[in-house]
Structure formats: structure tokens, C-alpha cells
Amino acid sequence: MTDERKPRVAVHKFSSCDGCQLAFLNLGPDLLRLAELVEIVHFAEAGPSNPDADVDIAFIEGSVSTPDERERLRRIRAHSGFLVTIGACATSGGLQALRNLRDSESEWREAIYARPEYIDSLAHATAIREHARVDLELWGCPVDGRQVLAAVRALLFGVPPVEERDKVCLECKRHQTVCVMVARGEPCMGPVTRTGCGALCPRFGRDCYACYGPAEGANTTSLAHRFEGLGLAPEAVARRFHFIHSGQEPFTGAGNEAAGIIPGKAR
Amino acid sequence: MSIYGFLHRSALKQLPECLNEAGYRCIGPRVREGAVTFGELTSIDDLPRGVGDEQRPAHYRLGEREDERLFAWAVGPQGLKSWLFTPRETLWRSRRDDDGRLYFETGSPADDRPLAAIGVRACDLAALRLQDAHFLEREPDPGYRKRRAGLFLVAVDCTHPAETCFCHSTGDGPACESGFDLALHELDDGFIVHAGSEAGERVAARLPLLPVGEEQEAARRDQQRAAIDAQQRALPGRNLRDALFANLDHERWQAVAERCLSCANCTSVCPTCFCHSHEEVPDLDGRTSEHLRQWDSCFTEGHSYIHGIVIRAETPERYRQWLTHKLGSWHDQYGRSGCVGCGRCITWCPVGIDLTEEATVICAEAGDD
Numbered sequence: 001m002t003d004e005r006k007p008r009v010a011v012h013k014f015s016s017c018d019g020c021q022l023a024f025l026n027l028g029p030d031l032l033r034l035a036e037l038v039e040i041v042h043f044a045e046a047g048p049s050n051p052d053a054d055v056d057i058a059f060i061e062g063s064v065s066t067p068d069e070r071e072r073l074r075r076i077r078a079h080s081g082f083l084v085t086i087g088a089c090a091t092s093g094g095l096q097a098l099r100n101l102r103d104s105e106s107e108w109r110e111a112i113y114a115r116p117e118y119i120d121s122l123a124h125a126t127a128i129r130e131h132a133r134v135d136l137e138l139w140g141c142p143v144d145g146r147q148v149l150a151a152v153r154a155l156l157f158g159v160p161p162v163e164e165r166d167k168v169c170l171e172c173k174r175h176q177t178v179c180v181m182v183a184r185g186e187p188c189m190g191p192v193t194r195t196g197c198g199a200l201c202p203r204f205g206r207d208c209y210a211c212y213g214p215a216e217g218a219n220t221t222s223l224a225h226r227f228e229g230l231g232l233a234p235e236a237v238a239r240r241f242h243f244i245h246s247g248q249e250p251f252t253g254a255g256n257e258a259a260g261i262i263p264g265k266a267r
Numbered sequence: 268m269s270i271y272g273f274l275h276r277s278a279l280k281q282l283p284e285c286l287n288e289a290g291y292r293c294i295g296p297r298v299r300e301g302a303v304t305f306g307e308l309t310s311i312d313d314l315p316r317g318v319g320d321e322q323r324p325a326h327y328r329l330g331e332r333e334d335e336r337l338f339a340w341a342v343g344p345q346g347l348k349s350w351l352f353t354p355r356e357t358l359w360r361s362r363r364d365d366d367g368r369l370y371f372e373t374g375s376p377a378d379d380r381p382l383a384a385i386g387v388r389a390c391d392l393a394a395l396r397l398q399d400a401h402f403l404e405r406e407p408d409p410g411y412r413k414r415r416a417g418l419f420l421v422a423v424d425c426t427h428p429a430e431t432c433f434c435h436s437t438g439d440g441p442a443c444e445s446g447f448d449l450a451l452h453e454l455d456d457g458f459i460v461h462a463g464s465e466a467g468e469r470v471a472a473r474l475p476l477l478p479v480g481e482e483q484e485a486a487r488r489d490q491q492r493a494a495i496d497a498q499q500r501a502l503p504g505r506n507l508r509d510a511l512f513a514n515l516d517h518e519r520w521q522a523v524a525e526r527c528l529s530c531a532n533c534t535s536v537c538p539t540c541f542c543h544s545h546e547e548v549p550d551l552d553g554r555t556s557e558h559l560r561q562w563d564s565c566f567t568e569g570h571s572y573i574h575g576i577v578i579r580a581e582t583p584e585r586y587r588q589w590l591t592h593k594l595g596s597w598h599d600q601y602g603r604s605g606c607v608g609c610g611r612c613i614t615w616c617p618v619g620i621d622l623t624e625e626a627t628v629i630c631a632e633a634g635d636d
């Protein structure tokens with residue numbers, strides 16, 4: 001790396017809760033060290049605002065759920081070298097994508113907002129990759145600061161960041177956590193969920209709820225079957241798969257199959 | 268003549284005290300998160316008194332017993348493996364100076380006081396011999412060697428095997444024959460103690476041992492017989508290498524892969540599995556980096572990744588790799604099967620896949636020794 005010019009970084013927000021940007025802000029001293037290595041030109045939540053600046057690395061939080069966001073994303077892609085999505089919403093559509101399952105955008109709009117005519121949203125809330133080329137996806141709800149920093153470090157070295165695709169279970173066992181599914185009968189999503197969180201939930205005695213999305217080779221059919229064996233009703237099995245990443249296969253299909261949902265058909 | 272005697276139940280508390288005085292840090296079975304796992308022992312009261320277990324494929328529960336027994340359960344998810352071949356370890360750190368010169372230093376072990384492990388079972392002693400063969404022969408692993416060199420083993424005969432245990436069929440248990448410093452056999456009122464090494468003799472010499480009576484001997488024999496009779500499962504032979512490799516296209520590989528989650532729980536709890544991956548974790552400033560070694564598994568895609576391709580991309584090949592290596596090519600590598608019959612992979616598989624059942628189906632037609 002030459003010191004002539006610091007790489008320029010932007011952090012953009014789309015439809016989201018801001019939790020992933022907070023994961024950035026919560027880096028503490030590492031954020032200050034990061035600010036020495038790169039120039040943060042746009043990060044509205046933290047101060048600098050310059051959404052149309054040319055940058056080397058753009059981080060994007062949130063899903064695309066309005067026509068305006070679709071347009072904004074097009075501009076960002078044109079101005080960015082390496083585009084990284086951070087978190088569930090940007091990477092799979094996140095919680096907002098739940099409304100896609102029932103094709104219920106207008107129904108919800110009418111029910112929730114006092115003046116629905118002011119709301120201009122798309123029928124579906126979708127992942128960034130549905131609208132623009134994405135170079136790296138960092139999963140999690142929220143993302144893990146360690147993964148964000150590792151990605152930046154790799155890019156500064158000029159090498160592709162390492163993608164973590166194994167299941168949560170392997171990390172759970174490395175921590176010598178006692179399996180909550182085997183020892184307590186909890187419907188843990190660890191066996192189909194992508195690692196990266198450090199098996200956080202099982203380490204605190206609860207079942208993983210798949211906020212990092214599907215791992216490579218996720219056998220959702222077998223796990224759904226196991227959940228039935230643990231006594232979960234079909235609707236409950238569906239919710240396990242649809243909770244955070246309803247917009248991401250194979251979770252979309254696994255949840256639909258459990259609940260008997262036929263895609264594209266409102267109920 | 269090695270020391271052999273009876274230790275009254277009330278005198279067992281002297282064992283960790285003797286070990287502490289001899290400079291050992293004691294670990295032993297403790298109830299944690301609903302399972303018996305090894306942890307630091309501060310006193311004998313930390314042991315799982317009156318605790319029993321229930322194990323089935325994908326099922327583990329603890330329960331209360333009517334008696335005061337301390338070792339009336341079969342192995343929990345964790346053996347000695349994690350204490351010697353640690354799940355994650357820094358092997359070295361590197362640093363780059365302003366002129367681009369690189370400096371290396373070795374990773375430092377967390378606690379290098381020698382360890383005494385109380386409550387180790389026969390299957391885990393057998394597994395330890397296999398881990399020793401892997402980590403100490405040819406190119407000894409420095410971290411493993413250091414931790415292993417100081418290890419003092421207090422073994423305990425299994426009197427209450429789980430439904431998932433099959434160590435009798437592999438020839439590794441349930442009684443402890445060798446490879447320990449001290450061995451205990453638990454009876455209602457105390458323990459038959461047997462020293463198996465010089466270090467064991469030194470510790471045993473400080474315990475208030477009584478002569479072992481005829482009745483106690485008879486009770487021990489009865490319990491040992493019952494422990495063998497209690498085992499329901501078995502592998503279809505001690506050497507399945509040829510049978511497995513003759514059946515690489517068996518349809519069962521596909522069938523088991525439909526259930527298998529490729530989650531690596533089996534290999535993680537297996538006391539003999541030794542696969543690991545390496546990872547470089549650079550500091551943000553790009554000048555220092557830690558080189559980590561961590562548990563890996565034949566069930567991950569990275570395990571068979573070679574320069575641009577994943578050789579075992581699908582679960583049937585991964586499950587086949589696990590079984591053909593563990594029960595097959597281990598014979599070429601280490602002169603015996605890699606399975607010591609502990610049953611952990613059956614209990615802790617989230618979908619309850621049972622390797623004895625899979626091996627029995629796959630090896631049904633081919634011969635065995």
C-alpha cells in the first residue's frame with residue numbers, strides 16, 4: 001500500500017434500522033485507527049455527508065424498498081469501486097422482505113399509516129444485489145465489527161476478503177458450548193446458518209435464529225424435519241426459516257414448504 | 268507391585284488436594300449448561316454427585332439419582348481433546364518493520380501449569396493414544412507436546428454406559444486397562460484405586476488406602492460385566508477398511524446425506540478427529556498478524572478446497588470421507604480404526620445419525636476380519 005492517497009470510503013443507508021451503522025460506530029478505538037487508514041467521505045450517521053462522492057469502498061446498509069432508493073443505488077454503484085453490503089437488510093432484504101411473502105405492501109400501507117398517500121414504496125423490499133453488482137456481502141443482523149474490519153484490511157492489502165461460509169455449529173463447538181438442541185430440545189438454526197457471530201446465541205444458552213443467513217450447503221429439509229420431531233407446529237417451523245432472511249433461498253423455500261405457502265399467492 | 272487399594276468415599280477429597288500439592292491444576296467432570304463437561308475443580312464437591320444421564324441419538328439429558336455416586340454417567344460432549352488439541356490456538360505472530368523485514372515469535376500457551384484430569388474414561392484413554400500418534404510422532408506439535416507432557420490422568424471405569432456407547436465392540440472399554448496414572452472403580456461406599464505409573468504411585472502413596480476385600484472385588488467384577496452387557500450397539504467389525512472401500516458407490520451414502528446437515532458436530536465431539544485449518548488474522552494497521560490454528564472438519568467445504576476447486580462439494584462425499592477415513596484408512600495411517608466407541612457423534616448429531624447403523628448397512632455384503 002502506498003501512502004500517496006488514502007482510500008476513500010462511504011457508508012450509505014437504505015431501508016434499515018441503523019443497527020449495522022452502529023456496529024461501525026461501536027468499533028470504538030478501532031474506528032479511530034480506521035479513520036487514519038482511510039478517508040471516510042460519506043457516513044451521514046457519524047457526520048460527513050457527501051453521498052455522490054467517488055469512493056474506493058462503499059458500504060451499504062439496508063434494503064431497496066422505494067423508487068428513490070433504486071435510483072440512489074444506481075448513482076452509488078457508478079461512483080464506487082468495491083461495493084460491500086452490510087447486514088441482513090442489504091444482503092437479503094432482511095425483515096422488510098417479510099411483506100414480499102404475502103404480497104401485502106398496499107394492505108400494510110393502508111393499515112399502518114394515517115396518510116398512506118404520502119408513502120411511495122415498491123411492492124417488494126429486496127436485497128442490494130437484485131439491483132446492482134455487489135462485490136462482497138457481509139451478513140448478520142447486525143454485522144460483526146470484526147468482519148467489517150477484516151474486509152477493509154484485506155482490501156487495503158489488495159487481496160479479496162475471505163468469505164466465511166461454514167455453519168455456526170463448528171464455531172459453537174470450538175467454544176465448547178453445550179448444544180441447546182441436543183441437551184435442551186431447542187430448535188436451533190445453527191446447522192444451516194452461516195458462521196461469523198462467534199456462536200453468540202448458543203453461548204448465551206439460546207437457540208440460533210439464523211441472523212447470518214444460510215451457510216454453504218444448508219440442508220434445510222432435514223433440519224425442518226428435525227424441528228417437527230422436536231414438536232414444532234408447521235407455522236412455527238416456517239417462522240424459524242422466515243424470521244430474518246425470508247428473502248433468501250433456501251430459507252424462503254424451506255419456510256414456504258413448512259407453512260404450505262405457494263409463492264406468489266396471497267392468503 | 269503397583270499400589271492397589273480401597274479408598275473410602277469420604278477420603279476422595281484428598282485426591283485433588285494431593286494433586287494440587289504436587290503442582291497440578293485439576294480438571295474434572297462438572298455439570299455445565301445441562302451436560303457433564305470437564306472444568307476446573309476447586310474441590311471434590313464440584314463433581315456431579317448423584318447425577319445420571321440419558322443419551323440417545325440427538326438427545327442428551329441429565330437426571331438425579333438416588334445415590335451419592337460421582338461417576339454414574341457416560342461421557343459428555345467433551346473429552347480430553349479440547350484440553351490438548353485446543354479448538355483455537357495462536358501458533359505464531361509476525362511483525363513487519365519499516366524496512367519490510369519480517370519478525371516471528373511463537374504463540375504463548377494460556378496456562379502452562381501441568382494438568383491433572385480426573386474422571387477420564389477408557390474410550391478417552393484410547394483416543395488419547397491416537398491423538399498422541401498424530402500430534403507427537405514424526406513432527407511433534409510443540410503446544411500439544413507441552414500440554415501432554417505434564418498431563419496426569421485419573422481414569423474411572425465406566426459402570427453406567429449410555430445407550431449410544433459401544434466401546435466394548437471396538438475393544439477400548441468399558442474398563443480402563445492401561446495408559447493412566449491412577450484408575451478408580453467406583454463402588455457404593457468408595458473406590459478401588461490402582462496406580463498405573465510412577466507418578467500415580469507417588470500420589471497413591473499419600474492416600475489412606477485400605478486393602479480391597481473379597482466382596483469389593485466381586486462387586487467390581489459384577490459392575491464390569493453389567494457395563495459390557497448394557498452396550499447395545501456395535502460396529503460390524505474392527506477393521507472395515509476393505510469393506511468400506513469396496514462400497515464407495517453404495518446408495519446409502521446418498522440416503523444418509525439427505526439427513527446429514529454437514530454441520531461438523533460429529534467430528535468436533537469425536538475425541539480422535541484432528542483436522543484443523545489455519546487462518547491469518549492481520550491487525551488493522553497491517554504490520555502485525557496472528558497465525559491461528561482452529562478445529563476444522565471434513566464436513567466443511569474448505570476442508571477439500573484445493574486451488575480453485577472444492578473436491579467434496581456435496582454432503583454424500585463429505586459423509587463418505589468421514590466414515591472411510593475414520594473406520595477405513597486410519598488402519599493404514601495409525602494401525603487401527605479411528606473409532607473408540609464413545610458414542611459422542613451419535614448423541615451430539617443434531618439429527619441423530621448413527622455411524623454404527625450406517626457402517627452396518629454399507630459393509631453388509633463385503634467381508635471383514
Ligand code: SF4
Binds near residue numbers: 182199532617
Ligand atoms: S447449539 Fe445450535 S449452533 Fe450449537 S451445535 Fe447445537 S445446533 Fe449447532
Ligand code: SF4
Binds near residue numbers: 537605608610611
Ligand atoms: S467416531 Fe463417534 S463413536 Fe467413534 S470415537 Fe468418534 S465420536 Fe466416538
Ligand code: SF4
Binds near residue numbers: 526530531566617620
Ligand atoms: S453426521 Fe450429524 S453431526 Fe455429523 S455432519 Fe452430519 S448432521 Fe452433523
